[in-house]
Amino acid sequence: MKDTIKVFAPATVANVVCGFDVLGFAVNEPGDEVVMRLTNKPGITISQITGDEGRLPREASKNTVSASVQHYLQHLGRTEVGLDIALHKKMPIGSGLGSSSASTVAGLFAVNELLGRPLSTRELVPFAMKGEELACGYGHADNVAPALMGGFVLIRSYQPLDLVALPFPDELYAAIVYPEVDVPTKDARQMIRNKVFLKDAVTQWGNVAGLVSGLFMKDLDLIGRSMQDVLVEPVRSILIPDFEKMRTLATDAGAAGFGISGSGPSVFALAGSRETARKITFELQNHLHRININSKSFVSQVNAEGPKVLD
Amino acid sequence: MKDTIKVFAPATVANVVCGFDVLGFAVNEPGDEVVMRLTNKPGITISQITGDEGRLPREASKNTVSASVQHYLQHLGRTEVGLDIALHKKMPIGSGLGSSSASTVAGLFAVNELLGRPLSTRELVPFAMKGEELACGYGHADNVAPALMGGFVLIRSYQPLDLVALPFPDELYAAIVYPEVDVPTKDARQMIRNKVFLKDAVTQWGNVAGLVSGLFMKDLDLIGRSMQDVLVEPVRSILIPDFEKMRTLATDAGAAGFGISGSGPSVFALAGSRETARKITFELQNHLHRININSKSFVSQVNAEGPKVLD
Numbered sequence: 145m146k147d148t149i150k151v152f153a154p155a156t157v158a159n160v161v162c163g164f165d166v167l168g169f170a171v172n173e174p175g176d177e178v179v180m181r182l183t184n185k186p187g188i189t190i191s192q193i194t195g196d197e198g199r200l201p202r203e204a205s206k207n208t209v210s211a212s213v214q215h216y217l218q219h220l221g222r223t224e225v226g227l228d229i230a231l232h233k234k235m236p237i238g239s240g241l242g243s244s245s246a247s248t249v250a251g252l253f254a255v256n257e258l259l260g261r262p263l264s265t266r267e268l269v270p271f272a273m274k275g276e277e278l279a280c281g282y283g284h285a286d287n288v289a290p291a292l293m294g295g296f297v298l299i300r301s302y303q304p305l306d307l308v309a310l311p312f313p314d315e316l317y318a319a320i321v322y323p324e325v326d327v328p329t330k331d332a333r334q335m336i337r338n339k340v341f342l343k344d345a346v347t348q349w350g351n352v353a354g355l356v357s358g359l360f361m362k363d364l365d366l367i368g369r370s371m372q373d374v375l376v377e378p379v380r381s382i383l384i385p386d387f388e389k390m391r392t393l394a395t396d397a398g399a400a401g402f403g404i405s406g407s408g409p410s411v412f413a414l415a416g417s418r419e420t421a422r423k424i425t426f427e428l429q430n431h432l433h434r435i436n437i438n439s440k441s442f443v444s445q446v447n448a449e450g451p452k453v454l455d
Numbered sequence: 456m457k458d459t460i461k462v463f464a465p466a467t468v469a470n471v472v473c474g475f476d477v478l479g480f481a482v483n484e485p486g487d488e489v490v491m492r493l494t495n496k497p498g499i500t501i502s503q504i505t506g507d508e509g510r511l512p513r514e515a516s517k518n519t520v521s522a523s524v525q526h527y528l529q530h531l532g533r534t535e536v537g538l539d540i541a542l543h544k545k546m547p548i549g550s551g552l553g554s555s556s557a558s559t560v561a562g563l564f565a566v567n568e569l570l571g572r573p574l575s576t577r578e579l580v581p582f583a584m585k586g587e588e589l590a591c592g593y594g595h596a597d598n599v600a601p602a603l604m605g606g607f608v609l610i611r612s613y614q615p616l617d618l619v620a621l622p623f624p625d626e627l628y629a630a631i632v633y634p635e636v637d638v639p640t641k642d643a644r645q646m647i648r649n650k651v652f653l654k655d656a657v658t659q660w661g662n663v664a665g666l667v668s669g670l671f672m673k674d675l676d677l678i679g680r681s682m683q684d685v686l687v688e689p690v691r692s693i694l695i696p697d698f699e700k701m702r703t704l705a706t707d708a709g710a711a712g713f714g715i716s717g718s719g720p721s722v723f724a725l726a727g728s729r730e731t732a733r734k735i736t737f738e739l740q741n742h743l744h745r746i747n748i749n750s751k752s753f754v755s756q757v758n759a760e761g762p763k764v765l766d
Contacts, residue, residue, distance in 0.1 A: 166661040300665035349660035350477040354611035360671040
């Protein structure tokens with residue numbers, strides 16, 4: 145068996161506008177990489193983190209990657225295992241693209257491979273959720289489930305955890321733009337009201353059902369029409385510069401649908417071709433540049449496979 | 456062209472437990488019949504209503520069938536048309552099975568056939584919604600859309616009206632039991648709270664998405680797991696005798712899922728065979744009989760075609 149492995153895990157777009165806390169999908173880029181090595185000394189060491197500008201904890205008990213791997217080892221009764229972890233962040237932290245999720249998923253996938261795959265990929269989801277709890281105070285699954293399983297994933301239920309892998313159109317591209325302003329997930333969650341009008345909730349689940357139908361029917365127009373959020377977006381979009389203007393620009397450039405990725409500040413659009421997705425990111429970045437906001441962009445087909453072993 | 460037509464339109468199960476106001480499906484029985492005849496005198500006359508125990512208005516402007524047909528004729532600019540309508544109620548009124556919807560849909564389908572089908576079946580939905588507004592004070596579509604289109608229908612949006620016909624398993628049976636207690640739709644709606652907890656709404660749309668996925672995947676188990684309603688059922692079930700006991704009996708008899716049909720008091724279960732559905736209605740009626748409540752039951756495959764011309 146190999147004693148060293150390098151794993152890539154994808155960024156993810158949680159919520160997919162209307163599906164707050166229950167939907168997410170993975171993209172081919174960006175993503176994070178973990179290099180993991182079996183050692184002779186029990187316990188986990190983080191020997192290196194790159195690309196985080198010193199923002200992530202190096203202490204194994206506090207870092208989400210090592211903490212969730214630790215949890216996994218305890219569950220399997222394999223606490224004699226020694227691991228050295230190098231984490232290479234290749235995506236922005238706090239961007240709303242499932243940064244902590246990508247790292248955690250890469251780590252869990254890596255250790256599971258090193259130990260000869262005792263658990264299925266789907267069975268890793270609860271361990272990754274523990275990592276999310278540590279990262280943002282709330283063990284949600286709408287990033288980690290698609291990061292592990294690839295594609296679009298529905299979290300039908302949290303108690304018990306019930307995951308449904310959804311199909312999607314073959315030609316489906318995400319245009320992602322990250323305006324470099326800071327919106328921590330914790331704060332973004334606290335802005336959301338505890339109570340909502342039932343009539344708004346009905347509007348929302350009509351759209352959630354429409355989005356799921358559109359994915360099964362591979363109907364990009366229905367997918368786009370369903371990407372409306374009357375509950376969370378009106379609040380969260382306040383933190384995102386010129387959100388409505390960006391929606392107009394994305395739509396004019398051919399986006400099927402547009403919205404906030406996870407808790408923001410990244411925004412994303414779905415489009416039927418790479419060319420359209422490129423046009424969308426170009427227009428949005430151009431606008432952000434005009435209002436003096438730095439941004440990063442990513443154009444990617446929806447990721448169908450989840451994490452992968454590199455080399 | 457024929458000058459007389461007899462049309463059957465199906466009963467419907469609105470909400471399908473978790474999909475309040477956005478989902479419904481049609482059954483093969485029960486249903487209502489309308490006999491419609493072109494006359495020489497402009498205007499609509501209701502010459503006969505049977506099976507309603509005198510409860511429905513005979514006056515054309517107040518009866519939902521004639522009022523929605525009138526609306527249809529006005530829309531087409533065909534107010535010179537004269538019609539005689541006989542309505543044969545073959546299902547209980549106020550039962551939660553879309554009784555007014557079945558009558559209205561039969562009437563609209565009949566007049567559209569008599570006039571040479573100027574509108575598609577789907578285009579009749581808004582006219583039928585007008586009838587619902589008259590019948591229960593609220594122009595919902597979760598009975599009339601499946602009654603007209605057959606099968607399971609999603610109302611993705613009301614403004615604008617956006618309907619999605621959903622697939623369903625080939626072998627899918629509804630077991631319906633109507634306990635003969637009175638629960639008018641208007642009162643049942645007024646019991647529902649205006650505001651709900653966001654966390655409950657999230658649970659609900661996870662289930663709505665699961666139900667839609669289960670229908671596309673023809674996965675009866677997923678359909679059943681998703682038939683949970685944390686928002687409306689806890690309130691409405693108070694009006695239904697021994698609701699939780701009936702759920703247990705239905706589940707023990709093999710129901711995939713169980714809940715209230717529309718605003719009740721009818722309850723329904725979905726099952727994978729006619730035999731299981733029969734067993735469910737038997738157990739439920741037996742129990743209602745023991746607690747001295749009269750009931751009616753219906754076992755039917757999901758209706759795939761909507762209204763049909765008889766004879």
